[in-house]
Amino acid sequence: MNNFDIKKSKVARLVKFDILRIINILNFLSKLFLFLFIISILFFIVSYIEDFPVLLNLKVPILFLILFLTSFEAVIFLKSKKIKLQLNIGLSDAIANQDKYNLAEFLDIMSAKLVLNTVKFCNSRKLFQVNSTALLYVSVRDSKEINLLCFRLGIDSKKFLLDIKNFIEKSIKSDNALNPFSEDFLKVILDAGKLSVQRNHNVIGEKEILVALARNNDFFKKALIEYDIKISDIENLTLWLDSIEERLAKNKRFWSYENLSRIGTTGKDWSSGYTINLDQYSIDWRNVVSKWLLREVIGHQKEIEEVQMVLARSSLSNALIVGDPGTGRKSIVESVAQKCYLGQSLPELNSRRVVELDMTALLSQIQDPEKLETILDKIFEEVALSGNVILVIDELQNYVGQKIAKAGAFDISGILAKYLAIPSFQFIGITSYAGLHNNIETNPSFLEYFRKIEVSEVTEIETIKILQNMALELEAKYKILIIYPTIREIVNLTGRYFPSTPFPKKAIDVLDEAVVYVGTLREKIVMPHHVAKIISDKTQIPVGKMEFKEKEVLLNLEKLIHERIVNQSEAVEEISIAMRRARAGIASKKRPMGTFLFLGPTGVGKTETSKALAQIYFGSEDKMIRIDMSEFQSIADIPRLIGAISPVEMQGLLTTPVRETPFSLVLLDEIEKAHQNILNLFLQVLDEGHITDGQGRKVMFTNTIIICTSNAGANDIFKALESGEKINKENILKTLFEKNIFRPEFVNRFDATILFHPLTKDNLLQIAQLSLLSLQKNLKEKEIDFIITDKLKDKIVELSYKPEFGAREMRRVVQDKVENSIASALLSDKLAKGQKFEVDPETFQIIINPVE
Amino acid sequence: MKEIVKNENIIVDWIMWHFWEMPKFLVAIWNNYIMFAVNFFSLPQLLKTLFSPWRRNAWVFPKIFDIQEYANVFISNIFSRLIGFGMRIILIIAGAVFQIFILLAGIIIILLWILIPFIIILGILLISI
Structure with missing residues (x-):
C-alpha cells in the first residue's frame, strides 16, 4: 500500500480549512441573527x-433575517454535504484494490485530523517516517473519543502519554526513507x-484506528498486557460506544416515526374497554417502557x-416462556411490550x-378463595373484552397444579x-423448567393451550453488553x-465460580453488589479487585490472586503433599505431574480440574492424600465431598x-x-x-465435566478434583512384594480388566x-513420629511436656507392623496404648500442668519428670 | 490513481441539495407526522366503532323474559353507545383538525424552504432600495 497520501486527499483540505470550527461559528451566528431578527x-x-419612520426600521429586521437564513442554510449544507464527503466507490472495493486508490480519502474528518497532526508531530521530532507509535501518541493526546475510551478502560491517559x-x-530515529x-x-x-468494512462503515473512524493500533502496534500491545486489557476488550468497548452514539443520534431525530410513536395512541385506546379490576x-x-429512552433488550x-x-x-395465542x-x-416480555408500544x-x-x-x-x-375466584374471573373477562391487553403472569407454576390448599397458594388453572381458549385472549405465562415439570405438565389439557418457548442462556458477550448498559445507569x-x-x-469470574446459575442474572447481581461495596469504601471507581473480593466472600475461595496462587501451588505440589504424606513419592509425583498438565491451560476447560484413580491397600495414605489436596487446592478439608461407593451396589441406588x-x-x-x-474435591x-x-x-x-441431576439441572464438575x-x-x-518383584502398574491394571473389576x-x-x-x-x-508429634502438640496446649523417645516409636512400629492394614493399625496401637494411659493419668491427677513425662515403651506406663 | 471523492462544483452541489435532496427529506418528515396523526387518532378505527358502546361497556340481556330488566339493559346499552358516539365524534373532529394542520404546516414549511434563496434575494433588493 504505497498510495497512502494524506496531503493530497480532499479530507485533509477540509481539515486545513478547519471546517468544524467554521460550522460552529456559523451555528452561533445563525442563533445570534435569529435572536436579533x-x-x-x-x-x-x-x-x-409609535409612528416612527417605518421603512428605515424595516430594513434592520430584513437584514437580520437575510443573515439568519444565509448562516442557517450554510450550517445545514456544510453539515450534511461537506463533513461527509461523497465517495465514488466503497471502502471494501478500495481495500481490495489498494494500489489504485488513496486510502487517506476514506478517513473521516476526525481521523484525518489525527493523521495530519501525527505528520506534524513527526516533523517536529525529526522522525523521518511517520510511524504507528506516533499515531498512538497523537490519538491519545488529541482525540476526545479515544480519551473517553482510555478512561473507560482504566488507562491513566497522562501517564500513558x-x-x-x-x-x-528512546527509539532510534530512522534513516531517510523512501x-x-x-x-x-x-x-x-x-x-x-478492514474493520470499518466489517462494521458497515463507509469511512475510517477514530475508534477503528484505536482497535487497529491495539492489534498492530507493539508498544500498545505491551502496554495493554501491563494494564491487563485484551484486544477483544477494546473491540467490544468501541462497538458498545458505537451503539450508544447511534441510539443518542436516533433519539435526537425527534421527527422520526419511532420517536413520534412514543407519544402513544389515543384513538385505539378509546375503542378498547376499561380494565378497572386488572388495573x-x-x-x-x-x-x-414508555420512559425508556436509551435502554434496549440484548439477546433473546x-x-x-x-x-x-x-x-x-388468530386462536390459542398463548405463549409459555420456559427458562x-x-x-x-x-426481558423478553419487556421487549415485546416495547415493540408493541413503538x-x-x-x-x-x-x-x-x-x-x-x-x-x-x-x-x-384477598384471602377468601371464593372472592378470589370471582375477582380473577372479572380480571380475565376484562382482558378478553378490552381488546388491547396482553396479560402476563410471572412464575405461573406457583398458581397451577397446587395440590394442597395453603396460604398464598391458589390454583388458577x-x-x-x-x-x-377465547381467540381475543392473549396471554404470556413465565415459568421455570422445574415448575413446568412439577406443576404444569401434571395437567396436560391445560398445557395444550400454550405454545412453549424455551429461553436459552445469553452468551458472555451479550452479558458484557447488558452490564455495560446497566453500568451507565x-x-x-x-x-x-x-x-x-x-x-x-x-x-469471567461469575462464569467460572458460579457455573450452575445462568447469565446474565449472576453477573448483574455481582455488579450491583460491587457498586454498593465501593460506595461503602467511599471510593469512586469500581475496580476488578472489588469484584474479586465479592466473589471471594461468596465462594470462600481466594479469588483474584487465584491464578498466581495456583501457579505457586502447582510448582510446589510435591512438597506441599509431602508435608502430610509419608513415602508414596512415586504417587505424589505422578499426581503433581498430572495436575500440572491438567492445569497448565492446555487441557480442555470443560473437564474437571483433575481426575485420579488411587489404587493400593488400605491405610497407605490414599484418603490422606485426597485430604491434603483438598487442603492445598481449596483451602480446607471441609471442601471434600466424600462418598462411600459401597453404598451404591445396585441400579436402584442411582437416585x-x-x-x-x-x-x-x-x-x-x-x-x-x-x-x-x-x-x-x-x-x-x-x-x-x-x-x-x-x-x-x-x-x-x-x-465432559457435567451431569444432569434427577431434577433435570445441569451440574458442572469443571471446578472439582475427582478422586476415586x-x-x-x-x-x-502384596504378592509382588512377597516374591520380591517390582510392582508393575500395567500388570495390576491388566489383572483388574481380566477380572472385570474395571x-x-x-x-x-x-x-x-x-x-x-x-x-x-x-x-x-515416620508416621509414628507424625502422630506422636500431634499428640505432643495437644498436650503442649495443656502445658504438659510429652517427651517422644525412639524406643517408644520402635515399640509402636513393632506392635503395629501389618502390611495389609497399613498405617491404620498403628493409629489403633497409639490410641490403645499411649493415649489411654495418658488419659487415665490426666483423670487421676497423676499428670498435672507444668510436668514433663515420657511413656515407658515396654509397659506403656507414664514416667513423670524422667531423669535425662 | 483513481478519483474517489466526487468532484462537483459547489454551486451545482448546493442547487441539487437545496431544491431536491432537502425537499425530499422534508417530505419524508411530513409523511412521518401524517402517519403519526393517523396512528394517534386512529380515524379508521374510530369510524369503524363509531356506534359501539363506550369503552366496550355493554350489558347482557336477561335470559328469562323480564320486561323491566329488558328495558333497563336496552336503555343502558343505548346510552353507552350514545356516549361512545359523542366521544368518538369529538376525537374524530380533533383528529381531522390536527391532520389538516399537519398538511398545511408541511406544505408551508416545504414551500418556505424552497423559497429561502428568493427571500434572501428579495431582502437584499429591499434593503438596497
Whole structure:
C-alpha cells in the first residue's frame, strides 16, 4: 500500500480549512441573527405603533433575517454535504484494490485530523517516517473519543502519554526513507479500513484506528498486557460506544416515526374497554417502557420473535416462556411490550398494552378463595373484552397444579383455562423448567393451550453488553465510574465460580453488589479487585490472586503433599505431574480440574492424600465431598446419588453438594464396589465435566478434583512384594480388566492412575513420629511436656507392623496404648500442668519428670 | 490513481441539495407526522366503532323474559353507545383538525424552504432600495 497520501486527499483540505470550527461559528451566528431578527421585529412593531419612520426600521429586521437564513442554510449544507464527503466507490472495493486508490480519502474528518497532526508531530521530532507509535501518541493526546475510551478502560491517559513519549524519544530515529509512512503505520490504516468494512462503515473512524493500533502496534500491545486489557476488550468497548452514539443520534431525530410513536395512541385506546379490576392488581409494562429512552433488550432475539408470532395467532395465542430463573425471561416480555408500544411489532400486536398481573399482591389482599375466584374471573373477562391487553403472569407454576390448599397458594388453572381458549385472549405465562415439570405438565389439557418457548442462556458477550448498559445507569445513580475491565472480570469470574446459575442474572447481581461495596469504601471507581473480593466472600475461595496462587501451588505440589504424606513419592509425583498438565491451560476447560484413580491397600495414605489436596487446592478439608461407593451396589441406588423427583423428591448425595460448593474435591471411596451402571454415569462426568441431576439441572464438575480410590489389586501388590518383584502398574491394571473389576474405558478417562505402595517399617516410624508429634502438640496446649523417645516409636512400629492394614493399625496401637494411659493419668491427677513425662515403651506406663 | 471523492462544483452541489435532496427529506418528515396523526387518532378505527358502546361497556340481556330488566339493559346499552358516539365524534373532529394542520404546516414549511434563496434575494433588493 504505497498510495497512502494524506496531503493530497480532499479530507485533509477540509481539515486545513478547519471546517468544524467554521460550522460552529456559523451555528452561533445563525442563533445570534435569529435572536436579533426577533428583537428588531419587536422594535419594528413598537415603532410602527409609535409612528416612527417605518421603512428605515424595516430594513434592520430584513437584514437580520437575510443573515439568519444565509448562516442557517450554510450550517445545514456544510453539515450534511461537506463533513461527509461523497465517495465514488466503497471502502471494501478500495481495500481490495489498494494500489489504485488513496486510502487517506476514506478517513473521516476526525481521523484525518489525527493523521495530519501525527505528520506534524513527526516533523517536529525529526522522525523521518511517520510511524504507528506516533499515531498512538497523537490519538491519545488529541482525540476526545479515544480519551473517553482510555478512561473507560482504566488507562491513566497522562501517564500513558508520558510513557509513549519516552518510548518514541528512546527509539532510534530512522534513516531517510523512501516512503514518508512506515510499514507499521500503513498496516494500522489498512487494518482500521478492514474493520470499518466489517462494521458497515463507509469511512475510517477514530475508534477503528484505536482497535487497529491495539492489534498492530507493539508498544500498545505491551502496554495493554501491563494494564491487563485484551484486544477483544477494546473491540467490544468501541462497538458498545458505537451503539450508544447511534441510539443518542436516533433519539435526537425527534421527527422520526419511532420517536413520534412514543407519544402513544389515543384513538385505539378509546375503542378498547376499561380494565378497572386488572388495573388495581397489575403493572402496566407500556407505562414502564414508555420512559425508556436509551435502554434496549440484548439477546433473546429468536425468543422475542417467537413470542410475537404466538401472540399474533388468530386462536390459542398463548405463549409459555420456559427458562431457568436468571436467564432473562422477563426481558423478553419487556421487549415485546416495547415493540408493541413503538409500533415495531406485528400489525396485530401494535399499540397493545402488555400488563402483568401481580398475583402476589392479589393473593395477599384477598384471602377468601371464593372472592378470589370471582375477582380473577372479572380480571380475565376484562382482558378478553378490552381488546388491547396482553396479560402476563410471572412464575405461573406457583398458581397451577397446587395440590394442597395453603396460604398464598391458589390454583388458577381452572378459571384461566376457560379464557385461554377465547381467540381475543392473549396471554404470556413465565415459568421455570422445574415448575413446568412439577406443576404444569401434571395437567396436560391445560398445557395444550400454550405454545412453549424455551429461553436459552445469553452468551458472555451479550452479558458484557447488558452490564455495560446497566453500568451507565448505575454510574449516574451512584456517581461512580465502572471501568470496562471490571465488567469483563465480573463475566469471567461469575462464569467460572458460579457455573450452575445462568447469565446474565449472576453477573448483574455481582455488579450491583460491587457498586454498593465501593460506595461503602467511599471510593469512586469500581475496580476488578472489588469484584474479586465479592466473589471471594461468596465462594470462600481466594479469588483474584487465584491464578498466581495456583501457579505457586502447582510448582510446589510435591512438597506441599509431602508435608502430610509419608513415602508414596512415586504417587505424589505422578499426581503433581498430572495436575500440572491438567492445569497448565492446555487441557480442555470443560473437564474437571483433575481426575485420579488411587489404587493400593488400605491405610497407605490414599484418603490422606485426597485430604491434603483438598487442603492445598481449596483451602480446607471441609471442601471434600466424600462418598462411600459401597453404598451404591445396585441400579436402584442411582437416585440417591444424583437425586430424583419421583416417586419422592430427593436431593442427590453427589450432585447437590457439588451444585452448592462447585469448588471441591470429590472423593469416591471404594469405587470398585459400585454397580457397573453407576460407573457408567461417571464416564460423562470424567469426560465432559457435567451431569444432569434427577431434577433435570445441569451440574458442572469443571471446578472439582475427582478422586476415586480402590483396594482392588491390593492382593497382587502384596504378592509382588512377597516374591520380591517390582510392582508393575500395567500388570495390576491388566489383572483388574481380566477380572472385570474395571473396564478399560473407565480407567482411561482418568488423568492418572496412581499406585500406592504398602508401607515399610521405616515409613511407619515416620508416621509414628507424625502422630506422636500431634499428640505432643495437644498436650503442649495443656502445658504438659510429652517427651517422644525412639524406643517408644520402635515399640509402636513393632506392635503395629501389618502390611495389609497399613498405617491404620498403628493409629489403633497409639490410641490403645499411649493415649489411654495418658488419659487415665490426666483423670487421676497423676499428670498435672507444668510436668514433663515420657511413656515407658515396654509397659506403656507414664514416667513423670524422667531423669535425662 | 483513481478519483474517489466526487468532484462537483459547489454551486451545482448546493442547487441539487437545496431544491431536491432537502425537499425530499422534508417530505419524508411530513409523511412521518401524517402517519403519526393517523396512528394517534386512529380515524379508521374510530369510524369503524363509531356506534359501539363506550369503552366496550355493554350489558347482557336477561335470559328469562323480564320486561323491566329488558328495558333497563336496552336503555343502558343505548346510552353507552350514545356516549361512545359523542366521544368518538369529538376525537374524530380533533383528529381531522390536527391532520389538516399537519398538511398545511408541511406544505408551508416545504414551500418556505424552497423559497429561502428568493427571500434572501428579495431582502437584499429591499434593503438596497
